[in-house]
Amino acid sequence: ALGERARPAATPAPTGTAGRHERGSGMSYLHDAAVVAWVTLASGAIGAPFAALLPTSGFRLRWALAPPLGFGLLAAATGAGYVQGVAGWVPVAALASAGLVVAAAMAIAARRHGTPSWRCALVPTGVVLAVSMVCLAPAWTGGYRFRVFQGNVYDHLHYVGTAIAYRVMDYATLTGAPVDGRLADPIASPALWFVNARGSVSMVLAVVADTVGGSAIDCAYPYMVALQLNMLFASLFVFANVLKLPRPWTFLCAAALTVGTFEQYIFDINALSQLAAQPLYLLLFGWASVAFDPGRCGRASAAVGRLALITSALTAGVLYLYPEAWAIYGAAIGVAGVVALYHSGSRPSVPVAVGGLAGGAAVGLLLCVPLWSGTGAYFVNSLSAARAFTPDWWQYFQRHLLGREDNYLELIRTGAGSPGARLGAWFSLPVEAAMAALGLFLVLPARDWPLPVALVWKVALYGLLTRLLWSTGRVLRQLWRTEPERAATRLLVGSLAGCLVPVVLLATGHAWAAGKGLAMAAPLLFALVVSPLASRGPGRRGSAAGGVIVAAHLGLGLLRPVLVTGLVVAPGLPTAAAQVEGQKARLDWDYGRLAGEISRCGGVVIDTPNPVMSSLLRLIAFESGVPWAGPKSAGWLISSSQDHFPAGWQQFNCLASADRLTPAPGQRLINLAADRVVSDFVEGRRDTLEIGVDNPSGIIRQGLPGVESTSQGPLQWAARHVSLELPNRAGAPARRLHFLLWPMPLSSREFSMRVNGSELYRGAVPNAAMSFDLEPFAAAAALKLELEADAVTRYPGDPRELGFAIRELKLCR
Numbered sequence: 015a016l017g018e019r020a021r022p023a024a025t026p027a028p029t030g031t032a033g034r035h036e037r038g039s040g041m042s043y044l045h046d047a048a049v050v051a052w053v054t055l056a057s058g059a060i061g062a063p064f065a066a067l068l069p070t071s072g073f074r075l076r077w078a079l080a081p082p083l084g085f086g087l088l089a090a091a092t093g094a095g096y097v098q099g100v101a102g103w104v105p106v107a108a109l110a111s112a113g114l115v116v117a118a119a120m121a122i123a124a125r126r127h128g129t130p131s132w133r134c135a136l137v138p139t140g141v142v143l144a145v146s147m148v149c150l151a152p153a154w155t156g157g158y159r160f161r162v163f164q165g166n167v168y169d170h171l172h173y174v175g176t177a178i179a180y181r182v183m184d185y186a187t188l189t190g191a192p193v194d195g196r197l198a199d200p201i202a203s204p205a206l207w208f209v210n211a212r213g214s215v216s217m218v219l220a221v222v223a224d225t226v227g228g229s230a231i232d233c234a235y236p237y238m239v240a241l242q243l244n245m246l247f248a249s250l251f252v253f254a255n256v257l258k259l260p261r262p263w264t265f266l267c268a269a270a271l272t273v274g275t276f277e278q279y280i281f282d283i284n285a286l287s288q289l290a291a292q293p294l295y296l297l298l299f300g301w302a303s304v305a306f307d308p309g310r311c312g313r314a315s316a317a318v319g320r321l322a323l324i325t326s327a328l329t330a331g332v333l334y335l336y337p338e339a340w341a342i343y344g345a346a347i348g349v350a351g352v353v354a355l356y357h358s359g360s361r362p363s364v365p366v367a368v369g370g371l372a373g374g375a376a377v378g379l380l381l382c383v384p385l386w387s388g389t390g391a392y393f394v395n396s397l398s399a400a401r402a403f404t405p406d407w408w409q410y411f412q413r414h415l416l417g418r419e420d421n422y423l424e425l426i427r428t429g430a431g432s433p434g435a436r437l438g439a440w441f442s443l444p445v446e447a448a449m450a451a452l453g454l455f456l457v458l459p460a461r462d463w464p465l466p467v468a469l470v471w472k473v474a475l476y477g478l479l480t481r482l483l484w485s486t487g488r489v490l491r492q493l494w495r496t497e498p499e500r501a502a503t504r505l506l507v508g509s510l511a512g513c514l515v516p517v518v519l520l521a522t523g524h525a526w527a528a529g530k531g532l533a534m535a536a537p538l539l540f541a542l543v544v545s546p547l548a549s550r551g552p553g554r555r556g557s558a559a560g561g562v563i564v565a566a567h568l569g570l571g572l573l574r575p576v577l578v579t580g581l582v583v584a585p586g587l588p589t590a591a592a593q594v595e596g597q598k599a600r601l602d603w604d605y606g607r608l609a610g611e612i613s614r615c616g617g618v619v620i621d622t623p624n625p626v627m628s629s630l631l632r633l634i635a636f637e638s639g640v641p642w643a644g645p646k647s648a649g650w651l652i653s654s655s656q657d658h659f660p661a662g663w664q665q666f667n668c669l670a671s672a673d674r675l676t677p678a679p680g681q682r683l684i685n686l687a688a689d690r691v692v693s694d695f696v697e698g699r700r701d702t703l704e705i706g707v708d709n710p711s712g713i714i715r716q717g718l719p720g721v722e723s724t725s726q727g728p729l730q731w732a733a734r735h736v737s738l739e740l741p742n743r744a745g746a747p748a749r750r751l752h753f754l755l756w757p758m759p760l761s762s763r764e765f766s767m768r769v770n771g772s773e774l775y776r777g778a779v780p781n782a783a784m785s786f787d788l789e790p791f792a793a794a795a796a797l798k799l800e801l802e803a804d805a806v807t808r809y810p811g812d813p814r815e816l817g818f819a820i821r822e823l824k825l826c827r
Contacts, residue, residue, distance in 0.1 A: 045228055046150050046236040052226050053085070053218075053240035059110040060084030062117035064327060066124075067320050072310045075138070075264075078251040082244040082293040083324065084113065085218075086331015089290065092221060093214035093334050094384035097185050102221035138250075141265050145246050148273050148571055149239040156578035158603040161235040162630065163284055165594055166411070170234070170284035171629050172204060173216050177230045178637045179205030180213070181220035200656045201636045210387040214334040215241075215286045229637055231605050231630070238281060241289045246272040248293035249537065252300035256501045257541065259548045267544045270564045273571025275453030276536035283411055288534065291336030295343045296537045298328040299512075302347045303505040305367035306354035310501075314366050321370020322377060329378025334385070337393035339534045346512035346538060350504035359499025405526050410591070412529035417446045418458040419468075445475050451532060452482075452543065454566050482559035485546040506545055509538035597626045600711060601672055602688045605634060608670075611684045613638045617666030620644030621674060622686055631670050631686075632658075641666065672711060676741045676795055687711035695825065698746035705738055705799075706730055706753075706823025714739040719814060727821070729756055734817035736801040747792040748825040751799070754783045756819035762803035765818070770798050779803070779818065788825075797825075 058077075061084025068076045091105035153161040163170035179188070179202050188206050208216065219237050223230040249268035253259045259267060271277065280289045301324060304310055311317035332339070354360040354367065382389035416423045422443035425431055431439075446458050457475070459468035490510070493503040516531035532539075544564060546557040601624055602608075612618055612634050618641075620631045625647030635642035643663035646656050669677040672686035685693045692712035695703040705713055707721050707728040717733035742748060751774075753767070766776040767786075774786045791797060803817035 043154065045226070045232070046153060046239075047146075049222060049226050049228075049233050049236035050146055050150065050240045050243065053222060053237065054081050054243060056106055056110050057081045057084035057088055057244075059117075060087050060106075060113040061327075062113050063120060064324050066117050066120040067323065069310075069312050070124075072307075072312075074254040075250050077138075078247040078254075079297065079324075080247075082248045082297055083327050083331070084109075085241075085244055085290065086294045086335065087327050089214040089218055090330040090334040090381055092217045093388065094381075096180060096217050097209065097385055099185055102180075102217065102224060106221060106225070137265065141269060142243070142246065145269050145272055146239065146243055148574070149242050150236065151575035152578040153235045153239075155575040158605060159598055160578045162231075162598075162603045162605060163626075165282040165591060166284040167594075167597060167626050167629075169286070171626070171633065172208075173219070173284070173286045174230055174234050175201055175629070175633050175636075176205040176208045176213060177216040177219035177223070177234075178633055180217050181223055181230060182637065182639075185209070199636060200658050201632060209385075211392055212287050212334065212336060212388055214385075214388075215290045215336075219286075229605070229609060229634070231609075231633060231637070238286060238289060241286065241293075242272060242277050242281060244290070244293040245277055245296070245537075248297045248300075252296055252505075252541070253544070256300045256303050256505045257545060257548045258502060259544070263544070263547045266568070267540075267547065267564055270567040270571070271537065271540050273574070274567025275455070275570055276533070276540065276567075278570070278574065279453075279536075280533055285533075287336040288339070291332050291339060292534070292537065294328050294331045294335065295339050295534075298325070298332065299343050299346050299350070299508065299538070300501075300505060301325065301328065302367075302371055303350050303501040303508065305371055306351070306360045306363045306504060307499075307501050308360065308363040310363075311366075311370075317366050318370040318373065321367065322374040325371050325374025326377035326381065329375050330381040333378065333382050333389040333393065337389060338396050338530075340393060341397070342512045342515050342531055342534045342538075345515055346508035348508075349511035350508035353498070353504045353507050357498040357503075360504075404524055408526040408529045410593070412525075414455045415447050415450045415529065415532075417442060418450075418455065419461045422446065442472060445472055445479060448479055449475055452539070452563060453536075453570075454563070456570060457566060478559055478562060482543065482563070485557065485559055486542050489545045489548075502545070502548065506542060509535075509541050512538045513542070597624070600688055601627050601686050602690065603627075603630075605630060608684065608686075609634050609638060612640050612668065612670070615640050615666070615668035615682070615684075617641040617643070617663065618668040618670055618684070619663065619666050619681075621669060621671040623647075624672075627672075627686060685712070692740055695748075696741050696743045696746070698743070701827045703748075703825045704823070705740070705825065706820040712740060717817075718820075730820040730823075731814065732801065732817050732820055733815060734762075734803050734806050736817070737798065738800075738823075739796060739798045742791065742794050742797045744793055744795075746827065747794075748788050748797060748827065749792075750826045751786040751788055752783065752822060752824040752826060753780070753786070754820075754822040755780060756821045757781060758819045759807075760803065760818060761805040761807040762817065764804040766800075766802050768800040768802075770794055770796075783822070799823075 058081045061080030061082070062077075064083050065076045065078075065080040068079070070076070087109060088106055091109055092102060095105045096102065183202060183205070188202060188209075205213075205216075219230055219233065222237055223233045226233065246268050249271045250264060253264045253267055254261075277289070277292075280292065301321075305321050309317075311320045351368075354364060379390060413421075417439075419442070420439070422439040425436060425439040426443065429436065449455065449458060459471050463471070490506055493500060493506065497503060513535050516528045516535060519531050520528035544560045546560045547564075601622075608631065612631070618631070618635055620628055620635075620642055621644070622628050622631070628644060628647045632642060632644065641660060641663070643659045643666060644657075667681055668684055669681045670684040670686055671677075674683065677683040683693075687693070689711040691700070691703065691708075691710035694700045696712075703710070707730045709715065709718075709721065715736075715738055717736035718730060718738075719733070720730075722729045722731065751769070760779055762779055764777065765779045767774045769786075769788065770791055772790070775784065788797075801818075805817075806815045807817065808815065
């Protein structure tokens with residue numbers, strides 16, 4: 015049996031306000047590009063004066079500091095401004111304008127030192143544009159079904175839902191008495207909680223949607239791409255100025271970190287706060303490593319000022335966005351400081367470095383005071399909660415760390431299976447876990463590989479891993495012995511300490527926290543991996559292994575637009591999990607079309623058992639200002655999913671459903687089904703509808719077990735009695751019914767057919783094509799077709815009680 019066959023949905027072009035969301039339209043591409051450009055340019059303008067503070071003699075690619083640092087300041091100002099009742103556009107307008115004016119004044123003052131040639135900007139601009147396109151392309155190839163959320167619908171709809179609430183409601187309304195019943199909407203509840211739980215990333219999304227235009231739902235994907243792009247800028251700055259990679263490797267490694275597995279994983283689990291803060295943490299750690307270089311930031315007084323200003327901006331940004339990662343990067347920065355104290359070459363810079371870093375950290379903490387409950391206090395509370403809270407989410411989000419073919423850890427723990435299987439588990443787990451932790455899960459052998467090939471491949475991976483460890487260890491040893499005062503030494507030793515934090519968490523039984531810690535420490539791990547590429551001594555011979563890792567991450571990023579289409583299965587990324595596909599199955603996720611239809615409603619009743627779709631529709635209605643009603647979604651953990659039936663909901667004129675045939679009198683049906691064949695026929699957009707050997711959504715079917723494939727075409731066996739019910743439309747009703755059976759030996763002698771209880775045929779089982787006039791039923795709101803044989807037919811080896819075999823059952827106009 016073939017079951018339901020996949021077919022493209024035939025949907026009309028969106029109209030009205032939803033037109034810009036149409037998949038594949040130029041407007042959609044331009045809108046996505048506009049969101050990325052807006053976030054990047056606005057953040058760059060805000061951070062420009064801080065980049066201009068850096069001495070030109072001591073820093074390369076100074077401009078790369080501006081966008082991530084500026085975004086951190088924007089998030090801090092937006093979060094603090096929201097709770098003070100300041101409109102969202104005010105902080106971005108004020109900070110960006112001030113940043114441009116100050117940066118221009120600094121450039122004019124420094125003009126005597128010369129300006130770089132425009133040719134120097136060609137390569138960086140090209141890299142930024144290329145990486146932006148690689149990151150945006152999956153949304154365009156995967157369409158609405160992919161971009162509505164990736165692998166973690168809970169977090170994504172939570173971030174987007176709170177952004178919508180912040181966009182629609184100011185802080186006074188959110189916390190005060192209900193205004194026009196708006197606060198009674200359950201969508202406001204998580205937004206109120208999220209104010210005190212690093213909600214700035216959602217507040218900035220609300221500002222982006224207000225400024226660029228479009229819904230927050232549609233802006234979410236390109237907004238995440240802009241956050242991902244900040245990792246490119248941060249890694250360019252750190253790789254160029256701390257590790258001092260050669261220029262080509264600087265751009266290649268930064269691009270690989272940005273589009274590779276580590277950032278894709280965070281993108282896939284829809285962790286917007288982590289995605290936003292990760293570049294800032296890398297910058298903060300790199301900046302702390304540079305701070306101990308004697309004279310790197312200028313003379314003592316100027317150096318302290320530079321260190322304090324940049325540190326304060328980065329500190330405020332990470333605390334407003336994602337304070338949890340301080341556990342990782344605090345350890346790394348602390349160890350880097352200890353290394354600076356240990357080596358005599360960097361000791362003279364310690365007073366300046368400590369004064370600047372400590373002063374900047376103190377100012378950053380002061381900037382958190384307007385929203386202390388959602389920054390500093392949240393960090394303390396989250397650490398306390400993490401000690402007592404040990405969820406098992408790692409079994410879903412971090413399953414790729416336990417082996418691709420089998421759960422090797424479970425085999426080792428339980429001792430199940432044959433001795434050979436247990437030996438294979440002990441052999442496979444170390445290399446598969448290590449390669450997956452390095453972001454190379456996709457290169458692991460799959461279950462269908464021949465055993466000898468898989469064995470040889472794993473041995474080769476052991477060789478690659480050994481070479482990588484050897485070359486990285488050699489670089490660390492070389493730096494420690496010959497150049498201990500270098501910032502690269504402090505960065506790599508601190509990175510090693512930061513990467514050990516997840517190991518400690520795992521040893522204490524906090525598997526989920528350990529997996530999240532590994533994702534947080536991913537830039538540090540990547541810095542260790544690529545460090546041989548910067549080696550100027552014998553360790554450079556080991557750089558080939560690091561180059562392989564870089565190439566693999568770049569390759570995965572370039573494959574991403576293909577992987578999200580489902581044409582190529584990519585296990586190991588949450589996007590590809592069966593649970594995600596189950597959450598999206600059989601429904602149409604074209605939120606542009608849905609928003610256009612809902613915006614024309616006076617009120618909408620949401621009737622779908624799919625909790626993800628139900629939550630999405632609630633957000634669309636809330637952002638559109640359309641009243642909605644719907645029951646609580648079973649098994650849905652987000653608080654906004656509670657029952658919501660406001661006064662007068664019985665008079666709402668729209669019904670959103672994938673299963674209802676017809677709405678109640680006076681209601682308009684919004685079809686949620688991915689298969690739009692039936693609705694297209696009912697609404698007059700197509701003239702034929704096959705309901706016998708096809709199974710389109712919107713038809714109630716009884717007695718049809720499933721379609722089977724034969725060399726002569728599809729065949730649908732039917733039980734003795736079959737019933738099919740579908741809507742009919744007075745303006746474009748079905749006119750004729752065509753019917754044909756397969757010539758099969760049957761026990762039946764008589765066959766009958768009825769439409770809405772009226773008999774169309776009764777007689778011998780027909781052996782030729784038949785056609786019936788449906789004009790008498792043109793005014794009916796629905797057609798119920800019943801077919802019945804007078805006996806059951808059984809075939810040897812087939813347990814089914816069969817009645818007849820349908821070759822064609824088609825409605826026509």
